[in-house]
Amino acid sequence: MEYTHLSEFEIRSGALSIWTPVLATDAWRLDDRPLTSVHAAYCASVDPADLLPGRGRWIGTVFEMDAPLDGPTWRETLRRWHARHEGLRTTVSTASAGEHRRLVAAPAAVGIGExxxxxxxxxARINEFLRGALEERLSPxxxxxxxxxxxxxxxxxxxxxxxxxxxxxMDAYAQAILILELRTLYREVMVGEASRESVTFGSAADFAVLERASAAELGPDSAAVATWREFLxxxxxxxxxxxxxxxxxPGLPQPSVSRRLLDLDELEQLEAVLDQVRHRMSVAVFAALAVANQQRFGSNRMRSVMPIATRPDLRWMExxxxxxxxxxxxxxxxxxxxISTAMEQTRGALxxxxxxxxxxxxRVLDLLDVTETPRFGISFLDIRVLxxxxxxxxxxxxxxxxxxxSPDEVFLWVVRAADGLYVSTRFPAGLPAEVMDEFLTAFGQALSSIAAAAAYPGPETPEPADSRTPCTDALRVVQAG
Incomplete structure (x- = not known):
């Protein structure tokens, strides 16, 4: 499962329909639960007069349903999906002084229009039409x-x-799990079954309550603030x-590159080596990136941000x-x-x-009076947790x-997929394509060198487990930000 642009996905020809959630104007109710810190900051950064609010902001998923399309069945599928997830029935209202407040609609209030x-x-024309429509219609x-x-x-x-x-x-984990969720819902509707109930469809608004309470406890002397202070x-x-x-x-779209770094045989060989030396794949990935950065750009230090999933409990798993x-x-x-020493250094950094x-x-950046947003990010996802x-x-x-x-952002997404290890990247139009190509080649070579160094002695003891549950540890996959 690569992380790509819609333009890179070949949509087969056919009959196109847009399905839109609809609500009565009086369906919204003010909700006292806050927005998460990042959600509030995100909304504040958006110009409400922007004619293309989705430009550069939307994310999504595309797949092929292995069943014929039945309009009423699909409409009911989407209705059940919105009824199940409060986050899809939530929006914001601007109160006094530009403060964004949460509005929520009841599960039974949402309808689906075709x-x-x-x-x-x-x-190809459908693909182009959809890209334009999403830039125009999707807004926070x-x-x-x-x-x-x-x-x-x-x-x-x-x-x-x-x-x-x-x-x-929606986040990167949600992008992945919605495929099988919608497929299951469609089949349930098709055969007349009730939808599966689960405690794992928790409300994103309930998570926001916990996140804001935790953020309020942060202070200048907090360990996390110290880590960021040193980083910046x-x-x-x-x-x-x-x-x-x-x-x-100005205004040029960023180039995008996706490639497979290791086929499945090569990847499994690497994973066998990592098992021997008791390192995780994330350590190998970041170490190889740091080595490539050193080799191609002459810098011994690689700094980046890393988006991570924050689903701290089973109730938010789905x-x-x-x-x-x-x-x-x-x-x-x-x-x-x-490379063996590089992995030891990398494990300490992670x-x-x-x-x-x-x-x-x-919240940390507020405490540090930092207004700049991240410009270089790296994500790693092992698709097998899904x-x-x-x-x-x-x-x-x-x-x-x-x-x-963006004229200056660079992001890398590394995915352990079912058939190999993939990397996708976007980078500024001003960064020569050959520079990125050489960097990605060096990255792949550094990964391959780990398998070649199988005989080096690893650490004496395995990496200690932390206090998270197996579920939340698995969900701490790195995501696209």
Whole structure:
């Protein structure tokens, strides 16, 4: 399951429909539960007059449903989905002094409307149409924050599904789990079954209560604040290879690259080595990136932010919402050190970053009077923590991100998929493509060198387990921010 742009997914030709949640104007009720710190800051950063509020902001999922499209069944599927997840029935209202308050609608209040798009059946034209529609219609300030589209393929008896949302109501974990959830709901409706009930569909608003309470406890002397303070000692967020960037015309879309770094045989060989030396795959990934950074750019220090999932309890395991935090990662390598020592250094750096795991990064930056947002981020996800991950590949499931137009952001997403290890990246138009290509090549070579160094002696004891439950440890997958 790669993390790509919609433009990189080939939509097969067919009949297009847009499915939109609808509510009566009097359905909203003011809710006293707060927004999370990052949600509040995100809403405050958006211009309500922006004609393209979804530009560079929406995320989503596309897959092919292995069943024929039946309109009433699909409408009921989406209605049940919205009824189940309070986060999809939540929006914001601007109160006095620009404060954003939470509004919530009741489960039974949501209906689903269908808009067939006539005269548009070519897959490439459908793709272009959808990209424009999502930029125009998805906003953190205007509900609905989530839209769905279907493309019916009458010749093959199946249909493509696109679900896209503003980031405020969906995160990377939600992007992945919604595929099998919607597939299950569709089949339940088709055969007349009641929807599965579970305590794991917890409300994102209830999580926000805990997050804001935890954020309020942070102070200048908190360990997480100290970690961030050291990370930002030079006064700026880290950049990726700033010395190689060229000037470019403003407003250009960022290039995007996706490639497989290791096939399954190579990956399993690497994982066997990591088991021997008792390192996690995340350590290998970040160590290899630090080595590539050292080799290609001559820097012994690699600093980046790392988005992580923050679903602290089983009740949010299957929730739709924005459960994400950002932590700093600061890795320093000694010139000439081998890959085994680099992994030891990296493991120590990732352990240090854990001090910030449960501390709201937006609250920490407020305490440090830092207004700059992250410019270089790295995410790692092992797709095998997701239920039914093998079927996701069979359904052509892809996680999607909107095209970005940032002149200085670089993000990398590394995914342990069912058939190998993948990396996706977006970077400024002013960063030469050959520079990124050389860096990714060096990254892959550094990973391969770990397997080649299988004989080196590893640490004497395994990495200690922390106090999280197996569930929350698995959910602490790194996400796209």
């Amino acid at each position: 808009q067939p798009v006539g005269g548009l059946t070519d897959g 300030l205007v509900w609905p924050h989530c839209l769905a589209a279907t493309v019916e393929h009458a010749d093959t008896g199946d249909f493509t599904v696109l679900v896209a949302a503003d980031h405020s109501v 000692a030079d006064g700026a967020m880290p950049r990726f290879a700033p010395h190689v960037k060229r000037s470019s015309r 929730s739709m919402g924005w459960f994400v935090n950002v932590v700093p990662v600061d890795i320093t390598l000694t010139p000439g050190m081998g 352990r240090r970053s854990r001090t910030a795991n449960d501390a709201s990064w937006s 239920p039914g991950y093998e079927l996701v590949a069979d359904l052509r499931g892809q996680a999607l991100r909107a095209e970005s137009y």
